Amino acid sequence: EVQLVESGGGLVKPGGSLRLSCAASGFTFSNYMMNWVRQAPGKELEWVSSINSISNYIYYADSVKGRFTISRDNAKNSLYLQMNTLRAEDTAVYYCARAFGDYWGQGTLVTVSS
């Protein structure tokens, strides 16, 4: 069974940092592009960042470019999102998603507030 489990969310002050993790199981992690998608409270889904299977292609939405860094460790079946210089508008549930979105984690809430 495919499972994606996010962790690392929480409350952080504007300008602060957080590192999200996504632990994958039930499939060959190293074969798949992986992604972070977020959803602000009551809002639609926003594709944030993608990384291909061997980490040589990375995409960032303009809204996070220069502040967020996606990475993966195929030996540990894990995906990461380092989030720096956080802003109030980054407040959202962050989901880890496989490939185009065939499987999603349960999400982790990031709240940026003073």
Next chain:
Amino acid sequence: DVQMTQSPSSLSASVGDRVTITCQASQDISNYLNWYQQKPGKAPKLLIYDASNLETGVSSRFSGSGSGTDFTFTISSLQPEDIAIYYCQQDDNLPYTFGQGTKLEIK
């Protein structure tokens, strides 16, 4: 980025009704169009991929059609458990953009 325009933004229908949601892409995306269902507090769930293919385990009352720029999602007979927000998504080009969602309610 490919813009996805979904309509209507909300819809109220009765149990047993046929429900249709449309999605229009800002450019030709062939059949790279997916439909998701999201219930409160939950992650999106894939229902339809590649415009018309039913994901394994999903009820056959859900269906999709279309290609190019115009797509349709249909629930053949609305059930109470179908109350959710439905999103279209293109996966032709990164970022894999979503429509703004259709909130489906029971009349």
